[in-house]
Amino acid sequence: MTKHSHDADVAFIQALAELLRENELTELQVKREYGDNDSLDVRVSRTVQMVASVAAPAPMAAAPAAAPAAAAAAVSEDPSQLPGAVTSPMVGTVYLQPEPGAKPFVSVGDQVSEGQTVMIIEAMKTMNHIPAPQSGTVRRILVEDGAPVEYGAPLLVIG
Structure with missing residues (x-):
């Protein structure tokens, strides 16, 4: 990486991060070749928080004392x-x-x-x-x- 601009690498990585976000990807890996023995390997990743909708359990009538623990486990x-x-x-x-x-x-x-x-x-x-x-x-x-x-x-x- 000694023969090319550090600013160009930063701009390249920022563009990859933007591409990752815009396309809702979780990971992107690229190898940029500059010439003999001169390259840049970049891996950009992010975590995606999954949201699950879960139906509320039906109310229980006259449940025994152990039921709340069982319901919490479920x-x-x-x-x-x-x-x-x-x-x-x-x-x-x-x-x-x-x-x-x-x-x-x-x-x-x-x-x-x-x-x-x-x-x-x-x-x-x-x-x-x-x-x-x-x-x-x-x-x-x-x-x-x-x-x-x-x-x-x-x-x-x-x-």
């Missing part, structure tokens, strides 16, 4: 470990309806068939239909429309 439970959890097969942006203003693919309480599209994940400008892995009832939807999702993130629960 709320803190990892949704991806629940039976019937559908996880994201890729990184992208989730859409709950086929187009803006349209009816959602599924709602809580809907019956779904195996293979039925339950949502779309956009990755690299490609709309990927996410099928229900099993038939059943949609118990919970754990993502918001337009939210970024990571690989393996829980999307919904079918029971």
Whole structure:
């Protein structure tokens, strides 16, 4: 890096960070070659905070004393470990309806068939239909429309 401007490198890294933010990417790695034995390796990354919407549990009538502890354990439970959890097969942006203003693919309480599209994940400008892995009832939807999702993130629960 002795033969080129440090200011140019800083501007390049700032441009990469802007590209990362604008395209909602989590990581970007680039190698910039300047010539023989002169290059710049840059890795820019950021963490994305995932927001999950969780339906409030139904009120319990005359619960025993141990119920609050059990309820707290259920709320803190990892949704991806629940039976019937559908996880994201890729990184992208989730859409709950086929187009803006349209009816959602599924709602809580809907019956779904195996293979039925339950949502779309956009990755690299490609709309990927996410099928229900099993038939059943949609118990919970754990993502918001337009939210970024990571690989393996829980999307919904079918029971």
